[in-house]
Amino acid sequence: MATGAMLKRLGYEVLASVSSGEAALEACRSRRPDLVLMDIRLDGKLDGIETARLLRESENVAVVFVSAYADDNTRERASAIHPLAFVAKPLDEVDLGRLLRLVDSKPKG
Numbered sequence: 001m002a003t004g005a006m007l008k009r010l011g012y013e014v015l016a017s018v019s020s021g022e023a024a025l026e027a028c029r030s031r032r033p034d035l036v037l038m039d040i041r042l043d044g045k046l047d048g049i050e051t052a053r054l055l056r057e058s059e060n061v062a063v064v065f066v067s068a069y070a071d072d073n074t075r076e077r078a079s080a081i082h083p084l085a086f087v088a089k090p091l092d093e094v095d096l097g098r099l100l101r102l103v104d105s106k107p108k109g
Helices: 003-009 021-031 048-058 072-079 093-104
Strands: 035-038 062-067 085-088
Touching: 003 093, 021 035, 021 048, 035 048, 048 062, 048 072, 062 093, 072 085, 085 093
Parallel strands: 035 062, 062 085
Antiparallel strands: none
């Protein structure tokens, strides 16, 4: 099941689902989400890590990386962004729910 469908089943509102970093930046600027689930691999010129960095700087939005790419270099680059979490795909609905409950209990900002 797709992540967006799982989020909806868990009772979360999905404001947008996009495939590029550029589209993610635009969606966040116009919709102001509380949290972004960000893949590392994206279409377009920006990868998920660079997109997350830009979102943190311009929109101060919290990011959770959800990716199948978890090599040491990727994790090091991602950790420099200070995400709320970095979890490996594939996620199942139970794990996603646990993750979001944990993230939701953290202070904002």
